[in-house]
Amino acid sequence: MQKRKKIGGHGIGLLYQFFGTLVLVFVTAHMVDFMKVVYHDLSNLTVGLTSAFWLWLGYIFTFGITGVVFEKQSWKLFMVNMGYQFVGLMIVGGILALWV
Secondary structure, eight states: OHHHHHTTTTHHHHHHHHHHHHHHHHHHHHHHHHHHHHTTTSOHHHHHHHHHHHHIIIIIIHHHHHHHHHSOOOHHHHHHHHHHHHHHHHHHHHHHHHHO
16 A cells, blocks of 8 residues: 555556556557548448447457456456446447447
């Protein structure tokens, strides 16, 4: 506890998470932009949500399941974590699809 207070408390963790989220949004923007070219016959929103879903399933969900398998986290915690990640990424995909 004392060690965490010395290096900045939870603020530094939130800062790291913020930069991680920026990277996630940057990668999602590129994926959405690429998918718009490949699936030009679909609406932008459909492309954005589909891209976000596959990124979530391929990376976030598969890496998140490691916590259940190796760290013995509960499935309930896993579902909560994956749920908020899914909703967040779908929002990002939808916004980017309409904006990019």
